[in-house]
Amino acid sequence: MHVKNIRLINFRNYYNLAMDFNKKINIFIGKNAQGKTNLLEAIYMCATGRSFRTNRDKEIINLSKNQAYIGADIGIGENEKFIEIKLDRDKPKRIRINKTELKNQKDLYSGLNIVAFSPDDLKLVKGGPQERRNFLDSEISQIKPVYNFNLNRYNKILFQRNNLLRLNKFQSNLEELLEVFDLQLAKIGTDIILERKKYIEELSNIVNVIHKNLTLGNESLRLYYSSNIEILENKSDMEKKYKDNLKKNMAKDIETGSTQLGPHRDDMLLSINNKDLKTFGSQGQQRTAVLSIKLSEVELIKKQRGHFPVLLLDDVFSELDKERKNYLIKSFKNMQTIITTTDSVDLKEMEGLDKSIFYIENGQIVK
Ligand SMILES: Nc1ncnc2c1ncn2[C@@H]1O[C@H](COP(=O)(O)OP(=O)(O)OP(=O)(O)O)[C@@H](O)[C@H]1O
Ligand SMILES: [Mg+2]
Numbered sequence: 001m002h003v004k005n006i007r008l009i010n011f012r013n014y015y016n017l018a019m020d021f022n023k024k025i026n027i028f029i030g031k032n033a034q035g036k037t038n039l040l041e042a043i044y045m046c047a048t049g050r051s052f053r054t055n056r057d058k059e060i061i062n063l064s065k066n067q068a069y070i071g072a073d074i075g076i077g078e079n080e081k082f083i084e085i086k087l088d089r090d091k092p093k094r095i096r097i098n099k100t101e102l103k104n105q106k107d108l109y110s111g112l113n114i115v116a117f118s119p120d121d122l123k124l125v126k127g128g129p130q131e132r133r134n135f136l137d138s139e140i141s142q143i144k145p146v147y148n149f150n151l152n153r154y155n156k157i158l159f160q161r162n163n164l165l166r167l168n169k170f171q172s173n174l175e176e177l178l179e180v181f182d183l184q185l186a187k188i189g190t191d192i193i194l195e196r197k198k199y200i201e202e203l204s205n206i207v208n209v210i211h212k213n214l215t216l217g218n219e220s221l222r223l224y225y226s227s228n229i230e231i232l233e234n235k236s237d238m239e240k241k242y243k244d245n246l247k248k249n250m251a252k253d254i255e256t257g258s259t260q261l262g263p264h265r266d267d268m269l270l271s272i273n274n275k276d277l278k279t280f281g282s283q284g285q286q287r288t289a290v291l292s293i294k295l296s297e298v299e300l301i302k303k304q305r306g307h308f309p310v311l312l313l314d315d316v317f318s319e320l321d322k323e324r325k326n327y328l329i330k331s332f333k334n335m336q337t338i339i340t341t342t343d344s345v346d347l348k349e350m351e352g353l354d355k356s357i358f359y360i361e362n363g364q365i366v367k
Helices: 036-048 119-126 129-143 145-167 174-214 235-248 250-256 283-305 320-335 344-350
Strands: 002-011 014-020 025-029 067-076 079-088 094-097 114-117 222-226 266-274 308-313 336-343 357-361 364-366
Touching: 002 036, 014 036, 014 364, 025 344, 036 067, 036 079, 036 114, 036 129, 036 308, 036 336, 114 283, 119 129, 119 283, 129 145, 129 174, 129 266, 129 283, 145 174, 145 250, 174 235, 174 250, 174 320, 222 283, 235 250, 250 344, 266 283, 266 336, 283 320, 308 320, 344 364
Parallel strands: 025 336, 025 357, 114 308, 308 336
Antiparallel strands: 002 014, 002 067, 067 079, 079 094, 222 266, 357 364
16 A cells, blocks of 8 residues: 655645655655654544644644645555545544545544654653553554544543543432443443453564564563453453442542543553563663564554555654664565655665655755
């Protein structure tokens, strides 16, 4: 699969851009603050309907304008999809695929699969649990859109339950009302937990192989799901136990005004040679682990969707040593890759490959 072309109007610092991509390697060179990450953000939005930088769509509209537009032709095997996103300061965002407006504008999983990698992804190891949950949620949603649907429902119910806990603390039938929510939370929450666990187990197996290769057999990287809900073989037993525990915890929930138990508090643990990577890993180990995870995402998407994703690499080359750079470059032969860099020196390992080079300056692109 590949992005054939893109059209941007008033998207951040791009007033009017129309360009075609190479089916293989695309390199964008530009100084700081010229629009490199903005371009990747636009492509990412075509895949997911969201930005990786902000939840506030309005920020994306050029500061001096009221509307913005992204349009992209995507080639998926023999098929083609035309994805369009319209942003407006005063209206909700609108998304169209092949000129048909999506009913649920909240989330788009267009069929365009993306793996994005930037130095910022180190937060996957170093950041808090929320970072890792976001990672899991967006990756699983790409492979399985129904997961995203469930997640939105879960969050909605959780929000209502928390409101009830905070605002209606002294309502006489509070417990009964909470139990109605608990029933739904336990059901959807169980699905979410089991999906995450399954995803992590599959990812962990692939990660382990890739990371072994990257570290010449020295390091065994493993990922685990850590849930505050007990995971049981039998799904309905698990749901029941989950619901019982919500009930047992109710007094505490009422006291704190928030729901303590559930996948919204879960985490993913990473270990190298059985030691916690976040606490004991060196900076280089942590970086390599993130690279291994990103390359594993590629493999997992290939395995589950039957095609390679588009790989977006934002400024990652300057941080990798030669071996890791070469390892990464070897994976390019399978898929469309879109790379940004400030310095063309970073690209000397890519000599002889089929590629197009573009220069970005102040929201303008020249080949
Ligand atoms: N809504 C907006 N309207 C106009 N300009 C914007 C908007 N949002 C961001 N910008 C501008 O876009 C530029 C940053 O673009 P981007 O983040 O793509 O830079 P970059 O080329 O990736 O730089 P770096 O190498 O530092 O990462 C900045 O000049 C910023 O002011
Ligand atoms: Mg950038």
